Every structure is written in structure tokens, then in C-alpha cells.
Amino acid sequence: MTHDLAVVGLGIVGAAAVHAATRAGARVAGIDAGAAGAGTSSTSFAWLNACKKEPEHYHRLNAEGMAVHRELAAELGDDGGHHPGGSLEWTESVEEREPGVASVSAPVAGKDGSLLAAVSVSGPVERMSRHPGKNFGGAVAHCARSLSAALAAS
Numbered sequence: 021m022t023h024d025l026a027v028v029g030l031g032i033v034g035a036a037a038v039h040a041a042t043r044a045g046a047r048v049a050g051i052d053a054g055a056a057g058a059g060t061s062s063t064s065f066a067w068l069n070a071c072k073k074e075p076e077h078y079h080r081l082n083a084e085g086m087a088v089h090r091e092l093a094a095e096l097g098d099d100g101g102h103h104p105g106g107s108l109e110w111t112e113s114v115e116e117r118e119p120g121v122a123s124v125s126a127p128v129a130g131k132d133g134s135l136l137a138a139v140s141v142s143g144p145v146e147r148m149s150r151h152p153g154k155n156f157g158g159a160v161a162h163c164a165r166s167l168s169a170a171l172a173a174s
């Protein structure tokens with residue numbers, strides 16, 4: 021059998037190349053020194069995101085990649101293994117600005133995704149603990165994301 025193309029290395033990158041070329045009608049030979057998908061791709065956290073990807077064009081590349089993952093998942097159906105996980109983000113501060121004070125903050129995004137404001141809770145370290153993010157990070161991030169979603173929908 022003859023092939024139009026050989027793809028060497030069948031991690032996520034090679035597998036995606038095989039898929040795209042096959043879909044375009046090419047006869048593709050996929051070659052791997054070991055087992056397909058057993059390299060770095062098998063150790064990934066599999067988190068699809070565009071968070072903290074800078075500069076802007078790198079963020080856009082990642083966001084477009086997420087959109088293509090969604091399209092591929094729709095094409096492959098339930099066996100695709102696509103789990104859009106999302107993320108909750110917060111930052112904590114313990115006596116960084118004021119002695120005895122701890123806080124947790126999360127970003128509120130404007131309609132264009134840029135940083136618009138922050139939701140923050142702060143209080144005495146003995147009440148907030150030295151790990152305030154562990155106690156309040158989820159609630160603060162949830163609140164900030166709700167505000168961001170409301171702004172995006174307005």
C-alpha cells in the first residue's frame with residue numbers, strides 16, 4: 021500500500037495531524053517508536069484552557085484550540101473523552117500588605133475578557149487562617165465568575 025504522508029510520533033500532536041490529513045483524503049502512515057499516545061500526552065492533566073496565556077495572540081491561539089477541541093468532540097461523539105472542565109481562580113494574601121490581615125481575591129472580567137474589577141474578602145488572620153484560599157477561594161471565585169458571566173450577557 022502506498023501512502024501520501026507519514027506522521028512520525030503519535031502523541032496528541034501527531035494523532036491530530038493524522039486525523040486532519042486523513043479527513044482531507046490523504047493516505048497516512050502513523051509511526052511511533054513506542055505505543056501511540058503513551059508519551060507525554062498520557063501524563064498530561066488534559067486541562068484545555070486559555071488562562072494566563074500571554075501575549076494576547078498566544079491567548080487567542082489557545083482559545084481557538086479549545087474551540088477546535090469542542091468541534092472534534094462533537095464529531096467523535098461520546099467516545100471522544102472530551103471533558104470541558106473550566107477553572108476557578110483566586111489568589112490569597114497573608115500579611116503581605118498589612119500585619120495580621122489575610123485576604124482572598126478573584127478577578128472579574130469585562131465583556132472583552134479584560135480585567136475589570138476584583139471580588140475580595142479580607143479579615144484578621146486568626147479568623148481567615150493562614151490558608152484563606154482553601155477556605156474561601158471557591159466561594160470568592162464563584163462570585164467573581166457569576167459577575168463576569170452577568171456582564172458578558174448584558
Ligand SMILES: Cc1cc2nc3c(=O)[nH]c(=O)nc-3n(C[C@H](O)[C@H](O)[C@H](O)COP(=O)(O)OP(=O)(O)OC[C@H]3O[C@@H](n4cnc5c(N)ncnc54)[C@H](O)[C@@H]3O)c2cc1C
Pocket residue numbers: 028029030031032033034035051052053054055056057058059060061062063064065066067068069
Ligand atoms: C505533567 C504534565 C501535565 C501536562 N498538563 C497539560 C494540560 O493540562 N493541558 C495541556 O494542554 N497540556 C499539558 N501538558 C503538555 C502536553 O501534555 C504536551 O504538550 C503534549 O502532550 C505534547 O504532545 P506531543 O504529541 O507533542 O508529544 P508526545 O505525547 O510525547 O508524543 C510524542 C510521540 O513521539 C514518539 N517518538 C518520539 N521520538 C520518536 C522517533 N524518533 N520515532 C518514532 N516515534 C517517536 C514518542 O514515542 C511519542 O509517542 C502537560 C505535560 C506534562 C508533562
